[in-house]
Every structure is written in structure tokens, then in C-alpha cells.
Amino acid sequence: MLIELIVSFFLLVGASFALVGSIGLARLPDFFTRLHGPTKATTLGIGGVLIASVIYFSARSAGLSLHEALIALFLFMTAPISAMLLAKAAIHRKVTTRSRVPPRFER
Amino acid sequence: MILSLSIYAALAMLAVAILLNLWRLAIGPDDTDRVLALDTLFINTIALLVVLGIHFDTTVYFESALVLALIGFIGTAAFCKYQLRGDLIE
Amino acid sequence: MDRWLPHPLMSATIALLWLFLVNQVSVAQVLLGGALGIAVPYLTSAFWPQRPRLRRPWLLVGYVARLLVDILIANLEVARLVLGAPQRLRPTFIEVPLELTDDFAITLLASVVSLTPGTLSADIAADRATLLVHALDTADPVAVCAEIKARYEAPLKEILG
Structure with missing residues (x-):
């Protein structure tokens, strides 16, 4: 019962952060602000969902179930890299933006 | 009871998130926006798979979630590299 | 030692990742993970010319x-x-x-x-x-x-x- 409550809590927190990240992607005004939503909220969202999964399957069977941590680790490592690559590509393509790109970074 | 209710709530929230990603994917306006939408779509799909795994009480979805995580990142990285390097030939 | 274990940190990480991936701890899996931890950095050492060093890891x-x-x-x-x-x-x-x-x-x-x-x-x-x-x-x-x-x-x- 207690386990169910904890799993439910992490599931709901994770899913709501994922939703917030996607709302940010949908309604923020320009590309660079939109980049913030997915890299932060969605990453934490999936973290919450994965913690729920770890707790659920660990309580379900004897012994720890940690392989979900692998996905979380991988996403936490790659989210900043894909964000930076996307930002570089956007600067390169000169997308319309509300914030001025410093001239030395325009290539 | 509580758990199955919150699983449905989580599935609903993730479904809305995926719809929002699809909307951004459709309207763009720039290609980088579309790739960002795809990247987010991948991450939301991974979360959806994990929640479904809890719902059906099985771990078979784990591998597909892991593969999605790998492919999503590689796709984004490949697009950005193409954008950054493609101009060199012109 | 330096030749066979060029990146001890990476070896430990790979062995640990393997255990996470198979999601069980048994003698066989620990040995297999250890073998991967030694083989992968050894075979790919040409790609990692410098090793990251942690002066105060704690x-x-x-x-x-x-x-x-x-x-x-x-x-x-x-x-x-x-x-x-x-x-x-x-x-x-x-x-x-x-x-x-x-x-x-x-x-x-x-x-x-x-x-x-x-x-x-x-x-x-x-x-x-x-x-x-x-x-x-x-x-x-x-x-x-x-x-x-x-x-x-x-x-x-x-x-x-």
C-alpha cells in the first residue's frame, strides 16, 4: 500500500514535468527559449517515471531492479549534448530569435 | 486502486504531451524546431513505455525504451552535424 | 599495468554498466562485466589519448x-x-x-x-x-x-x- 502510494507519487510528478516540458515546447516564443523546456523538465519527468519503475519492480520481485537507472543515466548525459548541438545548428541557420546572438559566435 | 488510477492519469498527461510535440512538429517554423520536437517526442515515448511497463507488470518494454533513447539521441546529433557541416561543400 | 588497464575509471564504469544492463548480480555476470571492462578500454585506447584525472574525487x-x-x-x-x-x-x-x-x-x-x-x-x-x-x-x-x-x-x- 505504502509502495503503491510512493510509486503513484513519482509517476504523477514525472508525468506532470514531462507535460510541462512539452507545454513549454508548444507555447514559448522563440527557438532558444523552447530549447529550455525539453532539456530540463522532460529530463526530470523521465527521471520521476523511472524512479517509480525502479521502486515498483524492486518491490515486486526479490532483489533490486536497477536497469531503469541506465536509461536515466543515458538521458542525463545526452540531454545537454543534444541541446548544445541544436543550439549550434540554430545559430548557424540564423533562426529568428528575441535574444541577440553575440557576433563572434555567428558563423 | 490508487496505483491504477495514477497510471491512467500519467498516461493521459503523457498523451497530451505527445500531442503537443506533434503540433510543434507540424508547425515548425524552422527545421531545428521540428528536430527539437522529435527529440522531445522520443523522450516522452520512453516515459510512456516505462509507464506501460508498470501497467502491464512486465519488463519487456525496457529494451525498447533503451533502444529509443539511443536512436533518439543519434538522430538529433546526426541532424545537427549535417546542418553544421553541410554548408562546407557549397 | 598501464598497458593492460589504460583507463581504470572507464573499466569500472563499463563493468558496472554491464551489471545494470543484465539487471542481476551473479559470479558469471561479474566476471563477464570485468572482462568487458578490461577488453573495451584496451581495444579502444587509441581513441582516448588522455585520461580524465580526478584530484579530489570525494x-x-x-x-x-x-x-x-x-x-x-x-x-x-x-x-x-x-x-x-x-x-x-x-x-x-x-x-x-x-x-x-x-x-x-x-x-x-x-x-x-x-x-x-x-x-x-x-x-x-x-x-x-x-x-x-x-x-x-x-x-x-x-x-x-x-x-x-x-x-x-x-x-x-x-x-x-
């Missing part, structure tokens, strides 16, 4: 703990901004001069900046002395720059030496 624990708290706060902050009025955001690019010189250290710092409150590392200058950071909503870019340097760069410098 400080990393506190750093990661604070980082997790900051990530949580970052998300609440971003959630508030996203659900608020997007037209009132003040997005800015900030140039952060770097004191770190090591590639590995700069990569870590850039990732940390991306994961924490309202900031995102967007690019690095060709001479690797300036990090371009995008802030979602800021009134005072200079303060953000100072905070990144004091809160995230200085401890990294101490840990990595």
Missing part, C-alpha cells in the same frame, strides 16, 4: 548532491516560467569567460550549466575560453555569469585539479 559526492537539488529547483523554476506569461520572458545570451582549460572539465561544466536553473550552454568559442550561455529569463546577466563561475566552475576546478 568532493564529487557533495557536488553531485547539490546538483540534484539544483536540478529539482531548476525544473520548478522553468515550470513556473513556462506556465506564466511567455511574452514577459527576458531571454538573453551571456558570455561566460572560462578558467577551466581541460576539454573534459569544460564538457562537464557545459552539461552542468544545461541542467541547472534557467540556463543552457549553447556554444563554445573557437579558442575554448568563452562559453555561450542562454538564459531563459534574467534581469541581470552579469550576476548569472558570476553565479555560474562561483557555484559550478570553482568546485569543478577544485575537484579536477
Whole structure:
């Protein structure tokens, strides 16, 4: 019962952060602000969902179930890299933006 | 009871998130926006798979979630590299 | 020793990752993970000419703990901004001069900046002395720059030496 409550809590927190990240992607005004939503909220969202999964399957069977941590680790490592690559590509393509790109970074 | 209710709530929230990603994917306006939408779509799909795994009480979805995580990142990285390097030939 | 185990840290990571992946701890899997941990860095050592060195690895624990708290706060902050009025955001690019010189250290710092409150590392200058950071909503870019340097760069410098 207690386990169910904890799993439910992490599931709901994770899913709501994922939703917030996607709302940010949908309604923020320009590309660079939109980049913030997915890299932060969605990453934490999936973290919450994965913690729920770890707790659920660990309580379900004897012994720890940690392989979900692998996905979380991988996403936490790659989210900043894909964000930076996307930002570089956007600067390169000169997308319309509300914030001025410093001239030395325009290539 | 509580758990199955919150699983449905989580599935609903993730479904809305995926719809929002699809909307951004459709309207763009720039290609980088579309790739960002795809990247987010991948991450939301991974979360959806994990929640479904809890719902059906099985771990078979784990591998597909892991593969999605790998492919999503590689796709984004490949697009950005193409954008950054493609101009060199012109 | 140096020839057969060129990257002890990477070997340990690979062995641990293997155990996570198979999701069980048995003698056979530990041996297989250990074998992979030795074989992969040995076979790919040509790709890793320099090894990252941690001068004070024990400080990393506190750093990661604070980082997790900051990530949580970052998300609440971003959630508030996203659900608020997007037209009132003040997005800015900030140039952060770097004191770190090591590639590995700069990569870590850039990732940390991306994961924490309202900031995102967007690019690095060709001479690797300036990090371009995008802030979602800021009134005072200079303060953000100072905070990144004091809160995230200085401890990294101490840990990595």
C-alpha cells in the first residue's frame, strides 16, 4: 500500500514535468527559449517515471531492479549534448530569435 | 486502486504531451524546431513505455525504451552535424 | 599495468554498466562485466589519448548532491516560467569567460550549466575560453555569469585539479 502510494507519487510528478516540458515546447516564443523546456523538465519527468519503475519492480520481485537507472543515466548525459548541438545548428541557420546572438559566435 | 488510477492519469498527461510535440512538429517554423520536437517526442515515448511497463507488470518494454533513447539521441546529433557541416561543400 | 588497464575509471564504469544492463548480480555476470571492462578500454585506447584525472574525487559526492537539488529547483523554476506569461520572458545570451582549460572539465561544466536553473550552454568559442550561455529569463546577466563561475566552475576546478 505504502509502495503503491510512493510509486503513484513519482509517476504523477514525472508525468506532470514531462507535460510541462512539452507545454513549454508548444507555447514559448522563440527557438532558444523552447530549447529550455525539453532539456530540463522532460529530463526530470523521465527521471520521476523511472524512479517509480525502479521502486515498483524492486518491490515486486526479490532483489533490486536497477536497469531503469541506465536509461536515466543515458538521458542525463545526452540531454545537454543534444541541446548544445541544436543550439549550434540554430545559430548557424540564423533562426529568428528575441535574444541577440553575440557576433563572434555567428558563423 | 490508487496505483491504477495514477497510471491512467500519467498516461493521459503523457498523451497530451505527445500531442503537443506533434503540433510543434507540424508547425515548425524552422527545421531545428521540428528536430527539437522529435527529440522531445522520443523522450516522452520512453516515459510512456516505462509507464506501460508498470501497467502491464512486465519488463519487456525496457529494451525498447533503451533502444529509443539511443536512436533518439543519434538522430538529433546526426541532424545537427549535417546542418553544421553541410554548408562546407557549397 | 598501464598497458593492460589504460583507463581504470572507464573499466569500472563499463563493468558496472554491464551489471545494470543484465539487471542481476551473479559470479558469471561479474566476471563477464570485468572482462568487458578490461577488453573495451584496451581495444579502444587509441581513441582516448588522455585520461580524465580526478584530484579530489570525494568532493564529487557533495557536488553531485547539490546538483540534484539544483536540478529539482531548476525544473520548478522553468515550470513556473513556462506556465506564466511567455511574452514577459527576458531571454538573453551571456558570455561566460572560462578558467577551466581541460576539454573534459569544460564538457562537464557545459552539461552542468544545461541542467541547472534557467540556463543552457549553447556554444563554445573557437579558442575554448568563452562559453555561450542562454538564459531563459534574467534581469541581470552579469550576476548569472558570476553565479555560474562561483557555484559550478570553482568546485569543478577544485575537484579536477
